Amino acid sequence: MEEQTQSVRRFREGVENGRKRRWYSLIDKIWATPNLEEAFREVKRNKGAAGVDGMTIKAFESGLESHVQALQHALRTKTYRSKPVKRVYIPKADGTQRPLGIPTVGDRVVQAAARRILEPIFEEIFLDCSFGFRPGRSAHMALQKIRKDLMEGYTYVIDADLKSYFDTIPHEKLIEAVREEVVDGSVLELIRRFLHAGVLENGSFHLNELGTPQGGVISPLLANIYLHPLDKLMTERGHRITRYADDFVICCKTLKGAQRVLKSVVQFLEKELGLKVHPEKTKIVNNRKETFVFLGYVFWQGKGMFPSDKAKQKFKERTREITRRNQTVNVEQLVKKKLNPYLRGWGNYFAQGQGKAFFREMDAWIRRRLRAVQLRSWRKIRKLHRELRRRKFTGKLPQMRMTAWRNSHGFHAQYAIPNAWFNEIGLCALTDLYNELHP
Numbered sequence: 001m002e003e004q005t006q007s008v009r010r011f012r013e014g015v016e017n018g019r020k021r022r023w024y025s026l027i028d029k030i031w032a033t034p035n036l037e038e039a040f041r042e043v044k045r046n047k048g049a050a051g052v053d054g055m056t057i058k059a060f061e062s063g064l065e066s067h068v069q070a071l072q073h074a075l076r077t078k079t080y081r082s083k084p085v086k087r088v089y090i091p092k093a094d095g096t097q098r099p100l101g102i103p104t105v106g107d108r109v110v111q112a113a114a115r116r117i118l119e120p121i122f123e124e125i126f127l128d129c130s131f132g133f134r135p136g137r138s139a140h141m142a143l144q145k146i147r148k149d150l151m152e153g154y155t156y157v158i159d160a161d162l163k164s165y166f167d168t169i170p171h172e173k174l175i176e177a178v179r180e181e182v183v184d185g186s187v188l189e190l191i192r193r194f195l196h197a198g199v200l201e202n203g204s205f206h207l208n209e210l211g212t213p214q215g216g217v218i219s220p221l222l223a224n225i226y227l228h229p230l231d232k233l234m235t236e237r238g239h240r241i242t243r244y245a246d247d248f249v250i251c252c253k254t255l256k257g258a259q260r261v262l263k264s265v266v267q268f269l270e271k272e273l274g275l276k277v278h279p280e281k282t283k284i285v286n287n288r289k290e291t292f293v294f295l296g297y298v299f300w301q302g303k304g305m306f307p308s309d310k311a312k313q314k315f316k317e318r319t320r321e322i323t324r325r326n327q328t329v330n331v332e333q334l335v336k337k338k339l340n341p342y343l344r345g346w347g348n349y350f351a352q353g354q355g356k357a358f359f360r361e362m363d364a365w366i367r368r369r370l371r372a373v374q375l376r377s378w379r380k381i382r383k384l385h386r387e388l389r390r391r392k393f394t395g396k397l398p399q400m401r402m403t404a405w406r407n408s409h410g411f412h413a414q415y416a417i418p419n420a421w422f423n424e425i426g427l428c429a430l431t432d433l434y435n436e437l438h439p
Helices: 002-016 035-046 057-062 062-074 104-125 139-151 171-180 187-194 218-234 255-270 307-320 332-352 356-378 379-388 407-411 410-417 417-424 430-437
Strands: 085-091 099-101 155-158 198-200 203-204 240-244 249-253 285-288 292-294 297-300 304-307
Touching: 035 062, 057 062, 057 104, 057 249, 099 356, 104 187, 104 218, 104 255, 139 240, 139 249, 139 292, 139 297, 155 255, 155 292, 171 187, 171 218, 198 249, 198 304, 218 240, 218 249, 249 255, 249 292, 255 285, 255 292, 307 332, 307 356, 332 356, 332 430, 356 379, 356 407, 356 410, 356 417, 379 410, 407 410
Parallel strands: 085 198
Antiparallel strands: 085 099, 155 249, 155 285, 198 203, 240 249, 292 297, 297 304
């Protein structure tokens, strides 16, 4: 066990230190017990539902040693077979549904084990223009790179969209892309089995001849590997491309240059990589006069970066859901356990740009919604009266309907539930997050 641990550690350190060579023997690093155990810990941290076999993460953990040994034996003897992924759908903002494929917990562990060994190899060759699903890189870094390019005068922007990218990657071309760096036949066969696992939907099995399932642990890495030639081509030609997974923009100085680059990009993606560029959603934008949206931000006049209308709408819908007015709850617990985690995540992401007025407006709206929830939770007017007296209110006590939305904005509700109270219970203020990032 100790020997296996040191072997995996030395391998990863060797790759990270830049030892460049083609990798012939990797499968033993993937099925090493320490690697499989660490892969399970990653899967556990990411949570997730059970796959087609119904086994949960908790159930897998309860027999961790035996499950890891079974996976290791299957990998060593080359009898491992991926189970079909479970098809689920999540709604998209445009009303359509995005298909996700949920592998079993065991398959997720094997995928994570493979990713842990393969990722440092490909990180050696990935370029700085790629930011999605890579260690030490983030969406904010991609956004700042675009902003820098725009401010340096590259304001003609190719706003590209790949049609169903994850579902249309050709399997054999993807295997060939992996083979450029990894020639271990056992590893290539393992990846092929991930890709050919198939889909189980409503009791029916479907063989997938294209694509890598969204929801698979290794899918983001494979997606980056397949689009790396695009990064390489654009960088070699001196074009300013910024890519986050399958979303990318290319900033150019002139309209003619942008038109020429777009033509070559479409030709490369469709003829060389076998992908489909969305004809309606792919366009050239003069950002001095028009806006474009990337990773939830709208870019305006080459310098402004604001949350998009779609991002704002989704934020309001989710906040309404958390603070729905027909619930009777402890507001302090609602804020602590449900509302604050969402506000922090959304605020920390979107406060990187501008838009303080919207943040201030949302803070006031959220406080009003929480006042409405508190009035509804008190139910009886006498509880409002009691709170008013506790806060030294000396006027005439009101008579009002505790469930009416208009009363949540009234004088008495704000007196009984002042802004200071929200500070006391630790409500996350979006304006504070903005001020921290824009001192």
